[in-house]
Amino acid sequence: MNHPSESPDRTLWRATDTTRHHRENLWNYKGRGFYHFTLNVEGRYPLFGRLEGDSAEEAHIVLSAFGEGVARLFRGIPMHQAQRGCTIRVLALCVMPDHLHGVLRVVEPMPKSVGEVIRGFKSACTSLYKREFAEGDTAFRPFFMRHQSIWEFMHAGYHERIMHRTGQYKNMVAYALDNPRRLWLKTRHPNLFCMRHQLSLRFTNEEGQMVDWRFRALGNLFLLDAPLKQEIQCSRSLDEAQLRDYLTSKEEQACQGAVSVSAAISQGEKVVCRRLREAHHPLVILLKDGFPAEHSPHERFYKPGGVYFDACAAGRLLLLEPNKPTFADKDISAAVYRRSPQAPPESLRYQFLALNRIAWVIANAKGTWGL
Template sequence: MEQAIDKGERLWRPVDPMRHHREKGWDYRGRAIYHFTLPVEGRYPLFGTLEGDSAETAAVRLNAYGRRVCQMLSGLAQFYKGKGYALKVLAQMVMPDHVHLVIQVLEPLPQSIGAVVRGFKSACTKVYKEEFYGSGENAAEVHGGDESEARGNESEARGDEGGAPVHFVRIFADRGSVWQQDPAYYHERILHAPGQLRRMIDYVKDNPRRLWLKTHNPDLFKLHRRTVAAGLSFTSMGNHFLLNWPDGQTVEMSRSANSEQIQERLQTVLAAAHNGAITYTAAISKGEQLIARSLRLQGYPLVVLLNDGFPKEGSPHERYYKPGGVYFEACSKGQLLLLEPTEEAFMDASIQEAVEAALRRKAEERHYSYTPIPVTSQRYRFMALNEMARRLANR
């Protein structure tokens, strides 16, 4: 595995949809590096609260239980060493309602890495019930212990100097674990690619700042269903005021475009953006991605059309979704709008006609016979995204 990481080989396997990022056929006892996200049942802020006057000063103030969980994470490798497990914790972060863990398996394990995670989760639940349940029971009776109060009682969630999150006692009294049990919420990622480990460690450390930005910019991170623009419906997230911008341009480049063509187009797009144009793109080809990245890095507003980019409606991940990586930063600054067309938009008759016309033009230019493509194909959907971008930009 270490050799594969060093050489940049990608060992992707099919993902189990019931267990987020679980790779079928992978030996979870072998040497590898993993990232786990473990959410609290109901996403209650069981471990503490977020504090700070700005994103740069944001930090998690752990209560007594949160500090115990943090200590258990730090001692995880040493605890399992005596059981024949060679592990190394590379990064950890206890957030108010979830835990991040980046851990390396140094030698083949007696059992899967999942057994280690289950053991940690069980130990955390045991500590909560043994050390905090008893101390909090009477306090819960005084406070009434209902769920609305549990979510809102921030003073006790902070657990000031030796305090415990007592107001959660009744919520967790009849539950077997403090952790989310639905397998759909189980999130793991095997870090295969070069550079992926450093990015993941940076992501884990950056969690308090990202949470502060999301908390203080709720409208920019709200998932909207049925956003209507140019007669088409979308799922969307980001700065919706960008749709009202009077001047728009699109970026569409062939996959065969060379570096000179891409650079020439980039300069034209940057000039228009400097003069106030909003850029619409599906960012599919290498040239489109390079131009979108250049616009984003220079702080120009961008509307990106996605194919299957958001959680499905009703998905357990819908409530807590946020764009990843660089899109998160652009979204937090109000410089980005993400649009995913609904199936109705993809099936829109005028969009189908526009795609067919574009395909006919390409066939004529290359002197081959036109062959219709099914609307369910990936090629149709990518071309439809570009047609929608043109319609939005030219309203």
Template sequence: MKINIDLFCISLDLHYLCIMPDHIHMIVRVTEDMPEGKHLGNVVAGFKGGCSRAWWREEPCADAQGVVTTAEAITTPAVSSAGQRRPSLFEAGYNDQILLEDGQLDNWIRYLDDNPRRLAIKRLHPDYFTTMHYLDIGEWHCQLVGNNFLLDMPDKVAVIVHNAYTDEEYAEYKRRWLAYGEAGGILVSAAIASREKDVMREAMDLGYRLILVRENGFPPLYKPSGESFDACSGGRLLQVSPWEYHMQRRTITREQCLMLNRLAEEIVNCQKH
């Protein structure tokens, strides 16, 4: 069954579509000024409502080509004849992002093209997300444990708190970072400074996706434990270390801190191939 989004707003063109088992991705072009008083949320609400009504009506909702007509999409009532409110096909709300930077559109298309393959691998090989791998990232030969597909995600941000930040500056950065995680972005950090730890701790508690850069590597037969295991198994965590495992108690040096922060920034700017 197909629903054309331009039935709901001729100012939009569906540039790219990726349908997954439990969610849908769309890249939409705004081809002209939206009608006065109308914004993207109105269009998304109309699209979601049309899909739900098509679901309720099933086959009678489609014409011979399987295309929902405008009248059918908007006239099926949300309340049944028995007075019960019909369930929506979608959860409330949606996540949107404006693509402004060079290369963002191509990055997202590549990511969406690969989405079904990643899901198939995850379902066929669930242990793949908790097994150690090696990958060159910038100048470092890194060990990886967790969901290494997080490296492919276009939306990543480095959580690095500088000593010069005032309390007000830190509070604003923290707000932005957590909002980024709430919107589906990935927070990348070595979590060295206490304030970096606080941000990553809160993000972990909230179930956001994280890439954690570690000073120490992973021992043989390493498996994440506790909340890290749950996060890795759920595809929400990747742990990265540029160095091999050691058993000594070491005080991390300033040079190592700077190197780990550079690695975090490199992870944000790179995509795995």
């Protein structure tokens, strides 16, 4: 099997249109490719089945009759599209109670886009529902009547990820099939995956003035109460030996109970945070635009991905995103100016330096946290 990075169409992708759920502006959607699609039920109603299992490892979805029909339709995409000159393979499918994940491979260039294939599948599911299930389903009918489709309305039509890099295919398949386990953990730890708004940090700055910074937060808030914290921030210019020494010193502090705080921006910071996470040490990670828009439909169902999800469920991770007034705080702007006088507030340079300053304050200031 060719990897997506070996596709002759790989030079066609460049930018991402952030308003269209990961559409890549110059990607050839009729060409070869590997795709991960996520489709949500209208209102996130559990139309496809229910979660069962006595542990995370035993978690599985028991499909409803309609959910089984949806699964058959998705697995039937290759045969259905072969009659229309398209060579497609289904690499993974996970039907959840209120959404589905599907990984497809387009083997040869097609006469139509892969988006048309997905739209055809969505229409077939809605037609199946109308034909065989709508009449007796009074619970879902209010959702369905909004726009006569079983699917969540969005201008883009669906969420999509194109796989470009080595290892991405296996990771995406594993992510799709791991959904029941993650849902089981989320239902057992709802507070950990509940977005907290207006979390405040109050502290006295160097001028003796009281400062109030605000954050959105998700995860283990109790990590902020740890008596010992350390900031993870290292220069991009560190060589291997220096990074090794830095990592050793941070691991020693973590073994003594320190909670590590970082924006994990530079490669060195990412390496250190990954090693600490793999050793099961607690982390507080600062984000910039890492959460869905506040009060958006997607915020309610947001959960951190991959290894961050497991670290959160295990009590070892807190994600913090400063709000805009916090980024513009005079103490932060002064600290950024000392590091980079030419960095305008709207630039990524400013925002990254601001995150590093906030991480330093969280690790070192004697402040009070509150909701």
